[in-house]
Structure formats: structure tokens, C-alpha cells
Amino acid sequence: MKLLKRIQLIPTIFICIAVGLIALQFFNRTIEQKAVTGHIRNVPKQVQLILERSCFNCHSNEQRLSFFDKIAPVSWIVNRDINRAREVMNFSEWDKLSDAEQKGKFYAIYNMVNAGKMPLPSYALTHPDSKLSAVEVATIKQYTLSLSAKDGLLPAHQGIANVLETTADLAPVSPNGIPYNADFKNWKVIGMSTLIDNTIRVIYGNDIAVRAIEEENFHPWPDGSAVAKAVFKQTRKSNGDIVPGDFVNMQYMVKDGKTYKETEGWGFAKFNGQDLKPTGKTALFAQQSCISCHRQLAESTGYLFNVPPKVNSKRMIQQYLKTVQK
């Protein structure tokens, strides 16, 4: 008898689920339609096909969503992912990026697909066609490297005629409340890096971050650690040296486990150009863009891209100091 009652319940459950799904559709919203301002150009056909198949459904204004993607509650997740993806990189608005930015984006694309972070594993599970084969990842790598093979050096630094006199009170503020902290220039330089043919960077750390690096105590980083990366265009000197040219942006991370719970305890900010325009439209920008790339470094460096390699060991610096003291 009990078994019979249970069997009779099955249609009722299905009807309830169906009614529930129909009701959800009243709260369904379609993804915002945006214009195509400019496509990526001069890309090999095989690269274009990979991007269209694996990336365009989120990173563009030209979605080809399946029926399943348009049904609530799945559509809610899809819409959220598309909004985040468009903010990070939009192949339908590629013309808004400078040549250097386009080159930088391709390094980001390669690093994300090579790490298996893109397409998002959750997306790839329901869209198996979006997955990249090893050969396709190699194709992206080859194309990315070809961009740097060209002489991409930017025009020589012209000097800044009118340096902005921005006072501390008028310091630009990121949408999440983090102000531009000009004091980073007095912090210790913890490293230097360059994306060849693109930019040259200097990375500064505050006292807490420096101590954490010296003691290799950054799993997790102590609260109060802060790292600032100053990014410049490249200028070539007559002796072949590449040196910092015009200022591009300052990227900032500060550790506060309680305040920034949604981004693994790190607060992010980025200030662009001579007017230090903050990145992001809302306080959620770091959740929607920054942290997804930084998460791939969770185990190795505690979410930072620029922890000095161990090759600059304490032993080596001590050896130098002994030499100086002789």
C-alpha cells in the first residue's frame, strides 16, 4: 500500500515542479542587448573560430544562447556570468582597446585557458563544445607570442608638461571605497616585471607585506598587507635599455579578511591614466573581474601575481651585505 501511495505521489511532484518553473519565468529577464562597436581584426581564422566558439557566448554582445540558458533559474546565472565577462573583456567592443591593451588581453586569455580557468568549468560542463583542446590552447599561445614578435614599443616618453597637483583630500576613490594612496612610492620595491613589448612594472610592498615575504609567511597574508603595482609604457634608450615611459595605471591590493570576504580577503583597486580614474562601476567590480584571475594563484602566492621568486634568497642578499661590509 505504501509503495502504491508513493507511486501516486510522483505525478503530483512533477506537476508542482512544472508549476514552480512556470512561475519562475515571470521573474525571468533577458540579457541586456548591447551594440557591436568593433570586432577583433587581423586575427588568424583558426584563432577567430576558437574565440567565437568558446568565448563569445559570454565575452561579447553577440550571445547564441540555448533554450536551456534562457530559462529561469539558469538564465539568472547565465546573465550574471555574461555581465561579469563583458566587464573583463568584450570581443564586440574590441575597438575600445589600444594595441597594447589588446596584446595584454591575449596574454590574459592564454594564461586563463592554459590554467583551465576558462571557459568556466561550470559553463564547460553544460556546454562541452566550448572546451579547448591542447592543440587549440597551443594555437592561442602561438598567436599571443606572434603579437610580441612585432616591435610593439610605444612612442618615447614625451614628459608630462602639467603634472596634476592632486591633494590627499582629492585623492580618487575606487567604487569599493579604497582611495589612491600616493604614499606607495615610499614603500620598498619588492619586484619588477615586464610584459615584453607591452609595459614595464614596478611592484611596491608596505612594511607588513615586506615582512611577510621575508619570513615567507603569506599563507595567508597578514591583515594590513598592501601591494601596489605601477605600470608604465615602455621607452627604448639609445643603449638598448627599456625604461618606464608614461604612467598607465596603479594596481593596488590590500588584505583585510573581514572587509573583503567575497574576494578571498583582498581589496582591489586600479587607478588609470594621468587623472587616476578608478576602475569599476560598482563596489562589486573586484568580485566580477579581478579575483577570478587571482584565484589561480591561491596556493602558490596567496592570490598575488608578484611575489618575488625565491631565487632572490635571503642568503644571496646576506652574501651581498657581507661583501659590502668587508
Place this chain on the structure above:
Amino acid sequence: MFEPGELKFISSSFNTDRQTMSALYGNKEALSLLEGARHSHDRVSLKLVTYKMMEDPQYFGSKVNGELLRVETVKAGGDGKLDYTTEYGEIPSGESREQRIADIMDTDPVNFPQ
């Protein structure tokens, strides 16, 4: 990480032919001299720290400073001229002390918006 003592970071550079990456540190007199705001060598102290350039283990396509190669200093001498020494490592082959001083003094400090 390099400990520059009282000196402040002035600028960085890299050289793909030599596969090196450098950071220049200096005191306020050195900064002022390189900015063109003063012409006297008095009390000037500079330190050029050069590393091997290496692949960034965290990010394909990026290069970072690796093993420490040398530390060169340029300081004001008693005769009003600049003295050159290598505190660590060797002077780059084929280059004279005068060339090294000229190279180090031909540096523009990094330029920030504020």
C-alpha cells in the same frame, strides 16, 4: 628583495640583449640631480642593482627580476667628481667606469601623476 637603506627607488630598466633587469636607487640629492633641478654632485649617492631577467613563474609572457648579478654605486667624490665602485659582482665586460657613470646618470626618474 634588495634593501637600499636610506636610498629611494628612482627608476627601473631591462635589456633583452643582456637579459638583465635593473633598479636604480638614490638619495634626494641624486634624485634632484637626475630631475635636472640641481647641477652639483655634492652628497649624491646612487646604487644600480642588476639582476638576471627570468620567466615569470606565475604568468606566461611576463619577465621578472631573478638572480642578483651586481650592485654598482656612484657617489660624489672629494674633488667634485663622481666615483664609481662595484659593491657586488663585476663591471659589465667591455665597459669602462666612465661609461658606467654616464649610463647611470642618463636616467630619468619614473614619472607619476602625483
